[in-house]
Amino acid sequence: MFNPNDPKLRSFISVDPASDFPIQNLPYGVFSANGLAPRLGIAIGDYVLDLWELAQEGRLDVCEPAVFAATSLNAFMALGPSVWTRTRVRISELLRHDHPELRDNDELRKLALLPMKDVKLHLPFTVAGYTDFYSSKEHATNVGVMFRGKENALQPNWLHMPIGYNGRASTVVVSGTKVRRPRGQLKPPNVDAPSFGPCKRLDFELEMGVVIGQPSAMGEMISESRAEEMIFGFVLLNDWSARDIQQWEYVPLGPFQAKAFATSISPWVVTREALEPFRLQGPEQDPVPLPYLRQARPNNYDLTLEIGLRAGAMNEAQSIARTNFKYMYWSSVQQLMHHASSGCAMNAGDLLGSGTISGPEKTQRGSLLEISWNGTEPLELPGGIKRSFLEDGDSLVMRGWCQGDGYRVGFGEVEGTIVAAG
Amino acid sequence: MFNPNDPKLRSFISVDPASDFPIQNLPYGVFSANGLAPRLGIAIGDYVLDLWELAQEGRLDVCEPAVFAATSLNAFMALGPSVWTRTRVRISELLRHDHPELRDNDELRKLALLPMKDVKLHLPFTVAGYTDFYSSKEHATNVGVMFRGKENALQPNWLHMPIGYNGRASTVVVSGTKVRRPRGQLKPPNVDAPSFGPCKRLDFELEMGVVIGQPSAMGEMISESRAEEMIFGFVLLNDWSARDIQQWEYVPLGPFQAKAFATSISPWVVTREALEPFRLQGPEQDPVPLPYLRQARPNNYDLTLEIGLRAGAMNEAQSIARTNFKYMYWSSVQQLMHHASSGCAMNAGDLLGSGTISGPEKTQRGSLLEISWNGTEPLELPGGIKRSFLEDGDSLVMRGWCQGDGYRVGFGEVEGTIVAAG
Numbered sequence: 001m002f003n004p005n006d007p008k009l010r011s012f013i014s015v016d017p018a019s020d021f022p023i024q025n026l027p028y029g030v031f032s033a034n035g036l037a038p039r040l041g042i043a044i045g046d047y048v049l050d051l052w053e054l055a056q057e058g059r060l061d062v063c064e065p066a067v068f069a070a071t072s073l074n075a076f077m078a079l080g081p082s083v084w085t086r087t088r089v090r091i092s093e094l095l096r097h098d099h100p101e102l103r104d105n106d107e108l109r110k111l112a113l114l115p116m117k118d119v120k121l122h123l124p125f126t127v128a129g130y131t132d133f134y135s136s137k138e139h140a141t142n143v144g145v146m147f148r149g150k151e152n153a154l155q156p157n158w159l160h161m162p163i164g165y166n167g168r169a170s171t172v173v174v175s176g177t178k179v180r181r182p183r184g185q186l187k188p189p190n191v192d193a194p195s196f197g198p199c200k201r202l203d204f205e206l207e208m209g210v211v212i213g214q215p216s217a218m219g220e221m222i223s224e225s226r227a228e229e230m231i232f233g234f235v236l237l238n239d240w241s242a243r244d245i246q247q248w249e250y251v252p253l254g255p256f257q258a259k260a261f262a263t264s265i266s267p268w269v270v271t272r273e274a275l276e277p278f279r280l281q282g283p284e285q286d287p288v289p290l291p292y293l294r295q296a297r298p299n300n301y302d303l304t305l306e307i308g309l310r311a312g313a314m315n316e317a318q319s320i321a322r323t324n325f326k327y328m329y330w331s332s333v334q335q336l337m338h339h340a341s342s343g344c345a346m347n348a349g350d351l352l353g354s355g356t357i358s359g360p361e362k363t364q365r366g367s368l369l370e371i372s373w374n375g376t377e378p379l380e381l382p383g384g385i386k387r388s389f390l391e392d393g394d395s396l397v398m399r400g401w402c403q404g405d406g407y408r409v410g411f412g413e414v415e416g417t418i419v420a421a422g
Numbered sequence: 423m424f425n426p427n428d429p430k431l432r433s434f435i436s437v438d439p440a441s442d443f444p445i446q447n448l449p450y451g452v453f454s455a456n457g458l459a460p461r462l463g464i465a466i467g468d469y470v471l472d473l474w475e476l477a478q479e480g481r482l483d484v485c486e487p488a489v490f491a492a493t494s495l496n497a498f499m500a501l502g503p504s505v506w507t508r509t510r511v512r513i514s515e516l517l518r519h520d521h522p523e524l525r526d527n528d529e530l531r532k533l534a535l536l537p538m539k540d541v542k543l544h545l546p547f548t549v550a551g552y553t554d555f556y557s558s559k560e561h562a563t564n565v566g567v568m569f570r571g572k573e574n575a576l577q578p579n580w581l582h583m584p585i586g587y588n589g590r591a592s593t594v595v596v597s598g599t600k601v602r603r604p605r606g607q608l609k610p611p612n613v614d615a616p617s618f619g620p621c622k623r624l625d626f627e628l629e630m631g632v633v634i635g636q637p638s639a640m641g642e643m644i645s646e647s648r649a650e651e652m653i654f655g656f657v658l659l660n661d662w663s664a665r666d667i668q669q670w671e672y673v674p675l676g677p678f679q680a681k682a683f684a685t686s687i688s689p690w691v692v693t694r695e696a697l698e699p700f701r702l703q704g705p706e707q708d709p710v711p712l713p714y715l716r717q718a719r720p721n722n723y724d725l726t727l728e729i730g731l732r733a734g735a736m737n738e739a740q741s742i743a744r745t746n747f748k749y750m751y752w753s754s755v756q757q758l759m760h761h762a763s764s765g766c767a768m769n770a771g772d773l774l775g776s777g778t779i780s781g782p783e784k785t786q787r788g789s790l791l792e793i794s795w796n797g798t799e800p801l802e803l804p805g806g807i808k809r810s811f812l813e814d815g816d817s818l819v820m821r822g823w824c825q826g827d828g829y830r831v832g833f834g835e836v837e838g839t840i841v842a843a844g
Contacts, residue, residue, distance in 0.1 A: 128591075128592070129590065129591055129592055134675060155673050155674060157607075157609075157616075157670055157671060157673065160607060160609075160615070160616050161607055161616075161671065163671070163674075163675055163678075164675065164678055165587065165588070165675035165676050165678055166587070166588035166589060166590055166678065166682075167588060168551065168588055168766055169550075169551060170550070170551055170640075170766065170767040170768065170769050170772075171640055171765070171766055171767050173640075180640075180641045180765050182764040182765050183643070183763060183764060183765070184763060184764050185579075185582060185583055185712065187579075187582075193582070193709065194579075194582050194583075194712070195712070196712045196713070196714050196763075218592075218593055218595070218602075218683075218684070219602045219683075221605070242764070245764065248579055249579060249583065249585070250674065250675075250676075251577050251579065252577060252585075252672065252676070253556060253585055253586065253587040253672075253676040253677065254587050254672075254674070254675040254676020254677075255675065255676075256585075256586055256587055256588065257760070257761075257763060257764035257766065258764070260588075260761075260764050260765075260766035261640075261641075261764040261765040261766055262640070262765070287615065290607065290616070290617070290618045291618070292618050338679070339679075339682075341605060341606060341618075341679060342604040342605060342606050342664070342667065342679035342680070342682050342683040343593070343602050343604050343605070343682075343683040343684070344590055344592065344593055344679065344682035344683055345592040345593050346592065347592050350592075
């Protein structure tokens, strides 16, 4: 079996070196085209490869073709890691420049390869449960300094486990979905009683989302190797946050309506396998984690992340931060091992948000709260536009990629535009 | 149309006045019998009425019969309140003592009525999302006094909105499911660093669960009347809690693994309609809630709740508390209106826990944390047995019922026995 991550592989489909979707990537998504029902597809360059057509034509013999005529990846994910690998290897083979099977079959190419600009991309999987972590030390420290001062910035538990909370799965939406400004109870410090109205401190949070592809049983703890096997892939995730609603509601049970109105994810799920060449060791963990959280393998990825904001009358998004997934203190595998540690059952389709990804530099902050330092240092944009928090009409774009030698394994984007509370 | 809540109605099936399931109740559940696949049923006295058999035989013409040959109530709930009402009225008619259709049809009775002792009861619906509230003023005050002192017992936000958090849907289980003692990080105040091991302060919480039967759209706020229509029914709910895990993990994002290992519910969903005769006005709300949380109708139910504990070598459960749902400060309708207020989409199958139900008296406390006052006043049981928290082998039973004149509309029970962490 050849290595589908081999940097030397080339496809017969021409792929720009700056494209997110070379033959080394092959991310999964759900698309529809020509008014037909949704199907599973794989991104390659500027095209979507229709897995159902391939299976129907007898070119992809890894499972029942019906699995690919679905509105979500869940049934495919449920088949497990060996099917994921076989599918990826087979698709890689079919797309290789030196493999004639699809390359020289005009009819099949016409059926199975659709220009990405002509398809509609859907939420790629049915979100079984959504959990959001808080695992960047830089982010937790920034927020802590802002609200509790330097001395008490990190809570005592933070260095001992990946702190997280259950989020709301029903409002996870795909990139491009408009985000309505939420309403909620607001009580600024200088007034006596709360009022109800549109959020005034609307923010984003740059995160990665882990997509769980295999379940664990109630009562079962998860080893490192099992956790790796359960991870199907990753998406970009924007954890929209209403800072003013959050501030008033969150004691003592945590964020609730402040995060419940929307969470946006990118449409393509980049597989764990495609990210393997970009693994690296994350920050040193001190104190050494308890045994159930220890990892032997390098636990992070060298994954560049960029945030763009198109505010008000701007014609295009302006980069406002660039950071890297590698700064995360707690890894996705550690988050998953912790999540199951009490006996909590995990399901295929669970989505784990990494927590806001901030880096050590000021230019590497993953939320407007941090960038504008709680509104005290408004962000300055071209044309004299300033932003402390997001305004109606603002569009936020996140991108992410791992840079290889002459190619990149990328995530596309997650975009959301704010519409008025109405 | 006759009134299926009429206290004078009688069934041809003899029902003990102390039974939870007279003809005025007719709760829905999912059962299996004789090795067959699960079906939807209704409890009547000591019997389960098989809705699929009735539909197959042309006696229940409210929807496709296949809806009743299901492993969950979700598809039936999705049909909406007018179908729920039509079904309830029709079943009431079929079970009346003066209606010959089922009463005098030996063959149909044999097919459709199964002794409850012969069936297995399943989780009645697929839990789409699980949210847990904190809406008893007495409970919140007790916990506040214990951990923050009398002066700061209630947090400033508590009187302004139903405080809640997202729970974990994957571990909601039906009554009778064994509950494995969870493991987690424990850091007693007198040690420097946490350790990982079995929870030492395992507790229950007596709650009611609201079962949402109709969805709301993302961005949609919910009026009182719409909230009423969305509520399909209620179950008993035991929100198992690991107090020591919770204490160390919950700042600042709320309970996570301390609640994620198990939540038990009763197998029968008592409909909102069956509870109508028992509505009453709950505690006065001061300050008056913000307009989006105001209710015109009486917002509570006169619903007696009892907790039994069979500890160690005891032969039977001993009552350790008796309280009433009517003490709840925030109502289920208010919880639902608040839940959707940010634009959070609700789904059929969402489960909203009321929060621990404690009353004003010491004998009305809904958790062992309160009963034993954080372990300082151990509960004394027959045979010299004492309990500060739950031990392995302990069995906890919750019951609930609305008392009518000569009948009761009851919930059966939710039982769970603790097994060792292993």
